[in-house]
Structures are given as C-alpha cells and as structure tokens.
Amino acid sequence: MLNKKSVDDINVKGKRVLVRCDFNVPLIDGKITDENRLVAALPTIKKLIADGGKVILCSHLGKPKGEPKPELSLAPVAKRLSELLDQEVKFAADPEVVGANAKAAVEEMEDGDVILLENTRYRAEETKNGEEFSKELASLCDVFVNDAFGTAHRAHCSNVGVTKYVDTAVVGYLMQKEIDFLGNAVNNPERPFVAILGGAKVSSKISVIENLLDKVDTLIIGGGMAYTFSKATGGKIGISLCEDDYLEYAANMLEKAKEKGVKLLLPVDHVIGDAFSNDANIQVVASGEIPDGWEGLDIGPKTAELFADAVKDAKTVVWNGPMGCFEMPNFAHGTEAVAKALADTDAVTIIGGGDSAAAVNQLGYGDKMTHISTGGGASLEFLEGKELPGVAAANDK
Numbered sequence: 033m034l035n036k037k038s039v040d041d042i043n044v045k046g047k048r049v050l051v052r053c054d055f056n057v058p059l060i061d062g063k064i065t066d067e068n069r070l071v072a073a074l075p076t077i078k079k080l081i082a083d084g085g086k087v088i089l090c091s092h093l094g095k096p097k098g099e100p101k102p103e104l105s106l107a108p109v110a111k112r113l114s115e116l117l118d119q120e121v122k123f124a125a126d127p128e129v130v131g132a133n134a135k136a137a138v139e140e141m142e143d144g145d146v147i148l149l150e151n152t153r154y155r156a157e158e159t160k161n162g163e164e165f166s167k168e169l170a171s172l173c174d175v176f177v178n179d180a181f182g183t184a185h186r187a188h189c190s191n192v193g194v195t196k197y198v199d200t201a202v203v204g205y206l207m208q209k210e211i212d213f214l215g216n217a218v219n220n221p222e223r224p225f226v227a228i229l230g231g232a233k234v235s236s237k238i239s240v241i242e243n244l245l246d247k248v249d250t251l252i253i254g255g256g257m258a259y260t261f262s263k264a265t266g267g268k269i270g271i272s273l274c275e276d277d278y279l280e281y282a283a284n285m286l287e288k289a290k291e292k293g294v295k296l297l298l299p300v301d302h303v304i305g306d307a308f309s310n311d312a313n314i315q316v317v318a319s320g321e322i323p324d325g326w327e328g329l330d331i332g333p334k335t336a337e338l339f340a341d342a343v344k345d346a347k348t349v350v351w352n353g354p355m356g357c358f359e360m361p362n363f364a365h366g367t368e369a370v371a372k373a374l375a376d377t378d379a380v381t382i383i384g385g386g387d388s389a390a391a392v393n394q395l396g397y398g399d400k401m402t403h404i405s406t407g408g409g410a411s412l413e414f415l416e417g418k419e420l421p422g423v424a425a426a427n428d429k
C-alpha cells in the first residue's frame with residue numbers, strides 16, 4: 033500500500049512551497065492549444081494559496097535540450113494561470129531557472145503569492161538529476177510538493193533530486209489520485225478484477241501482462257497485440273500486425289494464465305481491411321481465419337459483446353490500449369464498444385494514460401470513468417508494478 037504524505041498533511045502558512053507541476057502543454061505560436069493540464073493543477077495550487085503558502089511553481093515544457101529556447105518559455109503559462117486563478121502569477125524569467133532574478137522574485141513574495149519559474153529543462157542537469165540544480169531548487173523553498181504524474185517515472189532534479197535537500201516532500205492532489213487508483217486500486221482491487229489490454233505491440237506490454245497476470249481474475253487482450261496470440265495458436269492472420277519474435281512468449285502467457293486460474297479472453301472475430309486505410313474494403317471474419325492480403329484493424333462485433341459482458345459484473349476494471357485503429361472511424365467501433373461497456377458498469381474504472389485516455393475522451397465517455405490517468409509512460413510503469421521514482425521520493429505517512 034502506497035501511503036504518501038499529501039498537501040492535506042502539512043501546514044504551509046508563511047512557508048515557501050515549491051510545487052512541481054506538469055505544465056507541458058501544446059503551444060502553437062505562443063498560444064496554449066490545450067489547457068487541460070493547467071486546469072488539472074488548480075486544486076493543489078488553490079489549496080496552498082488558501083493555506084497562506086508562498087507558492088513557487090515549476091515545470092518542464094517540451095525538450096529545450098538543456099538551454100534557453102524562447103519558444104519553449106513558460107511565460108504564456110504564467111499569463112494563462114493568472115487568468116484561471118484570478119490572481120497574478122508572476123513569471124520569474126530567468127535563463128538559469130534559479131538565477132538572480134528568480135531568487136529576487138522569491139525574496140519579495142508575501143503569503144498567498146504565486147510565481148512560476150522558467151522551464152526546468154533550460155538546465156542540462158535537470159534530466160540527469162544533477163546535484164547542483166537540485167540543491168538550487170531546494171534552496172528556494174521550505175517545503176516541496178510533487179503534483180506532476182507525467183514525469184513520475186523519471187528521476188529528474190525537479191521531482192526527485194530536490195527532495196534530497198528539503199525536509200518535507202509531499203504529493204499534490206493530482207499525484208494522490210494517480211497513486212490511489214493506478215497504484216493502490218490495482219494492487220488491492222475489489223474483485224472481480226478485469227484488465228483490458230490493447231494497442232499495437234505485445235513487446236511494449238510484456239511487463240504489464242506479467243504483472244497483471246498475478247493480480248487479475250480476467251485478462252482481455254485486443255488491438256494489434258491479439259494477432260501475435262492468434263498466430264501462436266495456429267490461426268491465420270493475413271498481413272495483420274504480428275511480432276514473430278514473441279510467438280513463443282504469447283503461447284507461454286496463455287499457459288501461464290491457465291496455471292494461475294486467470295480467464296484470458298482473446299478476440300473471436302475481427303473487422304479486417306484490404307489496406308491500412310479508413311477507405312479500405314471491409315469484412316468481418318472469425319478469429320484465425322483472416323485471408324491472405326487482409327489485415328485485422330479492429331475487434332469484431334461478437335468480440336465487442338464478449339468483452340462488454342466480461343466487465344459487466346466486475347468491481348474493478350483497468351484498461352490500457354485501444355482495441356483497434358481507432359484513429360480511423362471505420363475501425364473505432366471496438367474501442368467505442370469497450371469504452372461504452374466501461375461507462376455502463378458500476379465497477380471502479382481506471383484508464384491508463386496515452387491512447388486509451390485519448391480514445392475515451394474523444395468518444396465522449398471521459399466523465400463516466402472513475403479515473404483517467406494523466407501520464408502515458410508513468411501509468412504503464414505503474415501497471416508494470418514498478419516503483420516510480422517521483423512517487424518513492426515523497427515522504428511516507
């Protein structure tokens with residue numbers, strides 16, 4: 033059980049609080065085109081303001097590769113945050129991030145003030161977890177709060193290094209929610225516990241499959257991954273995505289599931305196309321019967337029903353990876369059927385970040401899920417059962 037101290041467990045009145053946020057937002061010509069990450073950060077920031085902290089925000093943005101790049105400055109974020117918070121968020125422009133200007137800005141702060149530091153990746157040491165920059169960040173604050181889940185699987189100065197040089201390091205509300213669901217709910221699930229895995233490749237989800245096989249009652253495999261399993265059991269898969277190096281692995285996993293008493297469900301039919309295109313000719317065929325020259329691009333209607341049925345009585349469901357090439361509308365039906373099944377079940381529904389989160393939101397089911405992770409790589413590593421450095425670095429309760 034991960035039991036980390038959070039912003040609810042500390043008193044920040046009059047203290048300088050450095051908050052690592054995830055303000056890595058898309059920018060076009062200096063305009064923020066998706067502000068979800070800013071909005072998501074507000075509850076923690078508001079809490080710290082209300083408690084009378086001196087709130088110093090920091091984040092990375094894009095990949096400036098260790099040097100100042102004006103197009104990757106966080107200045108537009110400070111401006112937008114000021115509007116969202118209805119109070120000034122002073123931008124501490126500083127090519128060194130923690131240079132003379134940033135230090136002076138912190139010196140001048142009153143309780144309840146908010147400032148934003150420059151892009152932490154302007155400093156080359158940031159992604160190397162270097163000691164100097166970690167110490168500089170720590171010198172600005174009395175308390176550190178990590179609310180950036182998207183980088184929790186990386187050990188950088190601004191989320192891990194800094195914690196070595198502060199007495200108090202806690203998590204914010206966003207991180208707490210990710211820990212509660214992707215960490216604790218997955219490790220101590222209410223049963224029946226069903227995991228649904230999809231996406232392109234078996235090879236990128238091996239550790240996830242292995243970790244979840246020890247925990248779930250039912251494992252559902254769809255998407256491009258399913259064809260390697262189908263071929264491994266002698267099925268004809270045409271020119272569907274397949275990783276021949278993993279055929280033996282897939283066969284072993286099927287055996288392992290049996291040994292562990294885990295129900296492993298694979299597609300029973302597929303929507304296939306004669307080209308990788310939304311305009312391809314389409315057929316629905318039974319699993320293992322894909323003709324030469326055709327490829328599986330989505331699960332079929334019988335499979336969608338089978339998978340939906342499997343989550344009906346579940347108490348916990350975790351989903352990572354689309355069921356087909358959902359970016360093409362003709363091959364999005366399987367993914368949509370699974371999203372709908374999750375929206376309809378009473379189970380705790382947890383959506384891994386990345387493509388599945390995008391699919392659920394794009395299909396309009398976002399508000400029906402218990403938790404949609406904000407981190408792609410980080411959520412996958414949580415599902416692999418790994419310890420995330422950004423989570424481990426926070427103080428235990």
Ligand code: AMP
Binds near residue numbers: 230231233387
């Ligand atoms: P991943 O990043 O591994 O979760 O893979 C997501 C990608 O898998 C999406 O871009 C989907 O279009 C792709 N995908 C899902 N099903 C298939 C399939 N049957 N054939 C090819 N690509 C697929």
